[in-house]
Amino acid sequence: MRVVLAEDLFLLRDGLVRLLRAYDFEIAAAVESGPELDRALTELKPDVAVVDVRLPPTHTDEGLQCALRARRDRPGLPVLVLSQHVEQLYARELLADGSGGVGYLLKDRVFDADHFVDAVRRVAAGGTAMDPQVIQQLLARRAADDRPLARLTPRELEVLELMAQGRSNAAIATHLVVTERAIAKHTSNIFAKLGLEVSDDDNRRVLAVLAYLDHGR
Amino acid sequence: MTIETSGITGGGTGRTRGIARAAVRGLALALVSLPGAVLCLTLSAVSIALIPIGVGIVTTPWVLRGVRVFADWRRLLAAQWGGVRIPPSYRPLPKDANPWARTFGMLADPATWRDLRWLPVDMTAGFLTALLPTVLLLYPVEGFALAIGLWRVFPDGYWYGFVPVTGQASAFGAAALAAVLLLFGHHFAPRLLAAHFALTRAVLGSSQGELAERVRVLTETRQVAVDASAAELRRIERDLHDGAQARLVAMGMDLGTVEMLLDKDPAKAKELLAQARRSSADALAELRDLVRGIHPPVLAERGLGDAVRALALRLPVATEVTVELDGRAQPPVESAAYFAVSEVLTNAVKHADADRIWVDLHHTDGMLRIAVTDNGRGGAVIGAGSGLAGVERRLGTFDGVLAVSSPAGGPTMVTLEIPCALS
Numbered sequence: 001m002r003v004v005l006a007e008d009l010f011l012l013r014d015g016l017v018r019l020l021r022a023y024d025f026e027i028a029a030a031v032e033s034g035p036e037l038d039r040a041l042t043e044l045k046p047d048v049a050v051v052d053v054r055l056p057p058t059h060t061d062e063g064l065q066c067a068l069r070a071r072r073d074r075p076g077l078p079v080l081v082l083s084q085h086v087e088q089l090y091a092r093e094l095l096a097d098g099s100g101g102v103g104y105l106l107k108d109r110v111f112d113a114d115h116f117v118d119a120v121r122r123v124a125a126g127g128t129a130m131d132p133q134v135i136q137q138l139l140a141r142r143a144a145d146d147r148p149l150a151r152l153t154p155r156e157l158e159v160l161e162l163m164a165q166g167r168s169n170a171a172i173a174t175h176l177v178v179t180e181r182a183i184a185k186h187t188s189n190i191f192a193k194l195g196l197e198v199s200d201d202d203n204r205r206v207l208a209v210l211a212y213l214d215h216g217r
Numbered sequence: 218m219t220i221e222t223s224g225i226t227g228g229g230t231g232r233t234r235g236i237a238r239a240a241v242r243g244l245a246l247a248l249v250s251l252p253g254a255v256l257c258l259t260l261s262a263v264s265i266a267l268i269p270i271g272v273g274i275v276t277t278p279w280v281l282r283g284v285r286v287f288a289d290w291r292r293l294l295a296a297q298w299g300g301v302r303i304p305p306s307y308r309p310l311p312k313d314a315n316p317w318a319r320t321f322g323m324l325a326d327p328a329t330w331r332d333l334r335w336l337p338v339d340m341t342a343g344f345l346t347a348l349l350p351t352v353l354l355l356y357p358v359e360g361f362a363l364a365i366g367l368w369r370v371f372p373d374g375y376w377y378g379f380v381p382v383t384g385q386a387s388a389f390g391a392a393a394l395a396a397v398l399l400l401f402g403h404h405f406a407p408r409l410l411a412a413h414f415a416l417t418r419a420v421l422g423s424s425q426g427e428l429a430e431r432v433r434v435l436t437e438t439r440q441v442a443v444d445a446s447a448a449e450l451r452r453i454e455r456d457l458h459d460g461a462q463a464r465l466v467a468m469g470m471d472l473g474t475v476e477m478l479l480d481k482d483p484a485k486a487k488e489l490l491a492q493a494r495r496s497s498a499d500a501l502a503e504l505r506d507l508v509r510g511i512h513p514p515v516l517a518e519r520g521l522g523d524a525v526r527a528l529a530l531r532l533p534v535a536t537e538v539t540v541e542l543d544g545r546a547q548p549p550v551e552s553a554a555y556f557a558v559s560e561v562l563t564n565a566v567k568h569a570d571a572d573r574i575w576v577d578l579h580h581t582d583g584m585l586r587i588a589v590t591d592n593g594r595g596g597a598v599i600g601a602g603s604g605l606a607g608v609e610r611r612l613g614t615f616d617g618v619l620a621v622s623s624p625a626g627g628p629t630m631v632t633l634e635i636p637c638a639l640s
Contacts, residue, residue, distance in 0.1 A: 053518070060518040085505055085514045088530040089523060108501050111494055137531060 001124055002028040004046040006037040006063055007082070008055050016050065016110065023117045034062035041070040041077070048124035052107075053083040053090065064090055075099045080123045082107050091134045103129030103166070119166070128166040135164045151193050159186040239407045240354045242298050246347035246413065250291075254340035257284045261333055268320065278319040281329055288332050288421060291339075299414035303422040306429050328423065335420040346413035353402025353409075360395020364388045434613075442614040449511075456507050464500035468493045516555050520545040524555050525576055534566050534574050534591075541579040544639030553615055554585060554635055557608045561589045561631045564604055569593025569629055580639055587633040595627035605631070 003025045007013040010032075017030050029040040033056040041049060049070070055062040067079040080103035081094060094102045103123040109131065110116050119129035139149070139161055152160065162172045169187065173180040257280075264280040267273035285307065295301040307328045310319055323329050359367075360377055368375065368388040375382045377391035378398075423429075471493040478486040508514065516524035522540035529536035545551065558576065565574055571593030578587050599605045599621055609619040617635035 054514075085509070087515050087527045089515065089519075089527040108498055111498065140533065 001047045001121075002026045002044070003120070004028050004037070004040045004044055004049045005030040005051075006032070006034075006040075006049070006055060006066070007052045008032045009052075012052075012107070012110075019110070019113055020050075020117070020120070023113075025120070033057060034066050037063065037066045038069070041066065042073070045074075048078040048080065048120060050080045050082065050120065053081055061090070064093070068093060071097060071099070071102075076101050076126065078123045078126065079103070080105065080120055080129065082110070086131045086133045088134055088137055091130060095128075100128060101126045104134065105129060105131045106133060122166050130165050132161070132165060135161050138164075149194075152190060156186055156190050156193075159183060160190050163187065163190075236350075236354065236403055236406045239410045240351045240402075243347045243350040243406070243410050243413070246294070246410075247344050247351070250339050250347060251344045253287055254336045254343070257287050258333070258336040258340070261336070265324075274316050274320050278316060278323060281323045281332075284329075284332050284336070288335065291417060292421070295414045295417055299411055301411075301414040301418050303418045304430050306423045331421060331423060335417070338416065338420045343413060343416055346409055346416060349409045350402065350406035353398060353406055357395035357399040357402070360391045360398070364392035364395075438610075438613045438616075441610050445611065445614075453507065453511065456503070460503040461500040461507070464496045464503070468496040468500070471496065512552060513555065516551060521551045521554055522578060524551075525558055525578060528555075528559055528562065529574075529576060532562060532566055532574070534571060536562070536574040536576060538576045539578065542585075542639060543580070546580075546585060546635075546637045546639055550585070550615055550635055550637045553611055553617070554587060554633065557612055557617075557619070557633055558587055558589065560604050560608045561633075564597065565589065565591045565593065565629065565631075568597065569595070569627070571627075571629075580637075583636055583638060585633075585635045585637050585639075588630060589632075590628060590630045593627050593629055594625070595623045595629050596625045597621055597623040597629050597631070608633075 001024075003020055005013065005016055005020070005027060007016060007030075013030055013032065017027050020027060028044045028046045029036075031037050031040050035057075037049075037051065037055065040046070049067065051063045051067050053061050053064045055066070064081060067081055071077050071079060075097060076099040078101035079094070081090070082105055083090070084107055086104065086106055091104050094104055101123055103119055105116070105119060109119070122129050139157060149157070158176065159172060162175060167175065169180050169183045173183045176183070260280045261277075261284060264273050264276045268277060285305075289305060292303045292305060295303050305328070308322070308326045310322050314322065356378075363375070363377055363382055368382045368385070368391075371382065378394050380387060380391045380394050382388050382391050471489045475486045475489045475493065478489065513524055513527075515527040519527075520542075522538075522542050525540070526538045529538045546554070562574065562576070565571055569591045571591035574589065574591045576587070576589050578585070580586070597605065599609055599619065605619065605621060612619055612633060612635060615635050615637070617633060620632045620634075621629070622632075623629035
């Protein structure tokens with residue numbers, strides 16, 4: 001799997017390259033600025049891009065803007081955005097086109113190599129990987145002012161949270177140490193309570209959940 | 218200031234209303250200024266004259282304070298009725314000074330003598346300029362009344378202005394003069410009132426007043442800014458020292474122990490490694506919070522509009538944000554505005570018991586205006602430990618102001634204004 005990597009701090013870039021290589025990714029390019037990233041994304045057509053939000057030359061949200069631009073040109077281009085902080089505002093912008101294949105994680109998540117690589121693979125496969133912080137913020141405020149979420153049991157909220165991060169039923173089951181059947185029951189309950197149609201497609205269901213969370217503000 | 222515009226641009230009826238208002242206000246001013254100024258001047262003269270025998274020492278501060286109240290009231294009227302700002306420039310007096318110090322402190326203040334000089338001008342020229350608009354509008358009434366028959370009451374002749382009224386013909390002459398006067402009054406009444414205020418400013422206002430006041434405000438706000446930034450630095454130092462720094466030290470120690478245990482007790486080493494990783498994650502989280510407290514990342518990356526949007530997303534109350542900014546303000550202004558909005562929003566969430574908040578940001582005429590409205594229970598005031606006083610002080614550094622409208626029962630509207638340019 002070919003990866004384009006954009007990160008301006010040498011140490012982190014180097015570490016990410018080594019980490020991804022160790023997990024059998026092919027590094028198509030490892031760049032350190034916005035314009036370079038623009039070029040790499042259009043010319044190299046990677047399978048997935050791992051992008052830092054803040055990049056030179058502006059040192060603002062150059063990386064995010066590059067990623068959004070690239071996804072406009074090539075809808076569904078898998079992009080995993082890494083950031084020193086997570087903002088719902090940015091998560092919304094990434095999810096806005098609804099075409100999947102996006103991730104938005106705190107840089108700290110790299111510490112857990114297995115989890116991080118899992119997220120890269122999920123995004124490359126067209127799924128989502130949202131940072132638990134984003135999801136928690138979303139759920140916290142939706143629970144405060146929304147009826148349907150208030151009807152969920154604590155366990156169902158937990159499942160919804162993991163689902164929204166982009167985990168599959170099997171992954172959720174392992175995480176919560178229950179059977180996959182139990183999770184399937186929870187998810188169908190959640191969909192029923194939220195009024196969403198059940199679908200087998202993992203990506204669609206996460207997008208549906210996020211779209212629901214996003215909707216009606 | 219709306220008074221002036223309605224007088225000039227409001228068409229026929231608007232103009233007539235403006236003139237009538239000028240006449241009524243002029244009459245009110247004239248009725249108050251003459252006795253007020255005479256009383257103030259007399260009392261001041263007597264009180265100051267009595268200083269050598271001691272009585273004046275006690276009475277003078279009171280009398281002069283009365284004069285100031287009178288002058289301040291006229292300043293207020295000049296601003297409200299004439300749009301003329303006359304900044305006061307009295308020197309502050311120590312509150313618990315003895316009568317002796319107060320008397321001579323006030324007498325040493327040039328503003329006091331300016332007040333006293335103004336009183337005779339106010340009772341003469343000021344009185345006339347205030348009264349003329351009324352006279353110019355009322356005197357023609359008499360002229361017209363003569364023309365429609367009032368002349369018969371005065372069989373021996375009657376002077377209307379310079380017209381001797383002896384019969385119907387000359388009464389018509391009086392009416393003609395009245396018409397001219399009315400035209401004149403119609404044209405000049407508002408300007409005469411403006412002249413009154415201009416005169417007041419010329420005598421009562423000090424060229425130094427505005428500057429002195431500005432210097433005082435700047436000194437005060439600079440002090441606040443210096444104090445605030447020093448406190449902020451102390452807080453950052455303490456947070457770094459107690460938080461991230463301590464965790465990194467702990468992590469280093471754990472790693473050192475891991476190095477030692479690696480061969481002897483791999484299980485224990487693994488445990489410590491996990492602990493070290495937790496410490497590093499905690500240190501990062503703390504640094505992140507600290508950065509957010511100093512300069513929020515979204516603010517740095519996107520500017521005020523999106524930073525407030527991001528802020529709104531984190532609130533537990535549904536918040537609508539409208540942004541009309543075509544550009545970015547200077548970073549210190551952005552930062553001050555952001556933290557002000559943040560504080561106001563926190564207040565609204567904590568105390569207002571609201572279920573909707575609206576934030577509106579726009580920039581017009583070199584002024585950044587932010588309104589935060591909620592549908593809560595109201596009753597918010599500046600001061601009373603509400604945090605709004607702190608916001609006001611911080612905005613003061615940028616000549617910004619804060620206004621709160623919050624009747625009990627709601628809704629609450631907090632408005633911030635900061636003069637600044639966008640780029």
